[in-house]
Amino acid sequence: NYNRSLEEAVSFMKKHDRFLVLSHVNPDGDATGSALAVAQMLRNLGKTFVVINEGETPARFSFLPGFEQIRNVSQSPLEESFSAVIAVDCADRSRMGNVEHLFAQDVQLLNIDHHPTNDEFGTCNVIRTDAAATAEILYDLAVAGHLPFQADLALCLYTGLLTDTGGFRYSNTTPHVMESAASLLKYGVNPGEVAERCLEVITLGHVNILRQALGSLKLSFQNQVASVCVSRQDLAEANADREDAGGLVNYCRNIEGVEVGISFVEAEPNVVKVSLRARSYVNVAEIAKQLGGGGHAKAAGCTLHGSLDEVRDRVLALLGEVMGVKDNE
Numbered sequence: 001n002y003n004r005s006l007e008e009a010v011s012f013m014k015k016h017d018r019f020l021v022l023s024h025v026n027p028d029g030d031a032t033g034s035a036l037a038v039a040q041m042l043r044n045l046g047k048t049f050v051v052i053n054e055g056e057t058p059a060r061f062s063f064l065p066g067f068e069q070i071r072n073v074s075q076s077p078l079e080e081s082f083s084a085v086i087a088v089d090c091a092d093r094s095r096m097g098n099v100e101h102l103f104a105q106d107v108q109l110l111n112i113d114h115h116p117t118n119d120e121f122g123t124c125n126v127i128r129t130d131a132a133a134t135a136e137i138l139y140d141l142a143v144a145g146h147l148p149f150q151a152d153l154a155l156c157l158y159t160g161l162l163t164d165t166g167g168f169r170y171s172n173t174t175p176h177v178m179e180s181a182a183s184l185l186k187y188g189v190n191p192g193e194v195a196e197r198c199l200e201v202i203t204l205g206h207v208n209i210l211r212q213a214l215g216s217l218k219l220s221f222q223n224q225v226a227s228v229c230v231s232r233q234d235l236a237e238a239n240a241d242r243e244d245a246g247g248l249v250n251y252c253r254n255i256e257g258v259e260v261g262i263s264f265v266e267a268e269p270n271v272v273k274v275s276l277r278a279r280s281y282v283n284v285a286e287i288a289k290q291l292g293g294g295g296h297a298k299a300a301g302c303t304l305h306g307s308l309d310e311v312r313d314r315v316l317a318l319l320g321e322v323m324g325v326k327d328n329e
């Protein structure tokens with residue numbers, strides 16, 4: 001029961017004194033906004049906490065209150081061991097990255113998430129798979145727990161709602177999302193500024209890598225699938241990093257008539273980050289799950305080992321099976 005789990009999450013926050021707050025590797029706006037929203041709530045409850053990520057948090061989110069306190073534990077290791085951990089927007093333990101050395105043996109772990117592939121890895125789990133964003137669940141949590149809203153908390157939650165709905169455009173944009181967002185605006189969130197920073201601004205590196213990636217565009221299965229590949233060499237030549245390669249998959253999915261868009265980005269030698277987006281009927285979470293990843297029905301991903309060509313062939317073959325199309329032309 002969702003309401004009961006919200007109550008349990010609030011008592012989890014009240015019961016413990018010191019917390020480790022974290023989100024998933026390569027954090028997005030929902031992961032970062034949600035982690036910082038939890039931090040705001042804990043601060044308001046008089047608790048102490050450390051907010052971490054396994055890696056770096058994109059500078060795009062530096063406008064979020066508390067951003068500068070997020071610790072990149074792969075760069076500045078932490079010695080402390082935590083007995084209370086709050087994980088947001090993580091579908092499973094592996095999404096947290098290499099952070100479990102920070103957990104005490106008898107760690108109490110609060111798992112707050114909206115992914116259908118969530119495996120309830122927490123000791124306390126608040127999962128609503130029809131929520132558009134983890135931030136939407138946290139909005140409900142703040143209401144259920146009578147936690148005070150103020151400008152900082154509102155900005156963090158609004159950012160999660162905005163980014164995980166693609167600017168209130170995806171099919172996960174429900175009345176509840178709009179009502180929550182509207183009420184957050186009343187705390188002084190500037191919607192134009194948040195959208196500008198999260199959705200409009202693109203880096204020069206992104207434009208450069210886009211130019212390269214479009215050259216690799218491949219249409220398969222009677223133009224129902226579109227994919228692009230980005231190698232490490234492409235990234236180097238474009239003076240771009242992995243973060244700059246985000247969003248390429250949308251160009252594929254947005255092509256008229258395409259059902260599934262895919263981007264293959266070589267993150268490390270022989271390690272390929274795969275992003276999948278569906279337009280209507282294909283469930284890409286199921287495909288990603290079969291490949292060791294996960295996500296949502298219309299946006300999912302995984303990381304595979306092999307060369308770009310090997311990984312592309314493997315994913316396209318599986319996709320052809322699932323879509324029931326044989327002819328890979």
Ligand code: 5GP
Nearest residue numbers: 091275276293294295296299300301302303
């Ligand atoms: P993206 O393609 O933007 O990295 O991710 C799209 C969606 O799939 C996000 O909701 C993200 O959380 C999920 N996702 C991406 N990669 C993985 C993965 O390796 N494992 C799991 N469980 N989810 C993933």
Ligand code: MN
Nearest residue numbers: 028030031089
């Ligand atoms: Mn996320």
Ligand code: MN
Nearest residue numbers: 030089133134
């Ligand atoms: Mn999310």
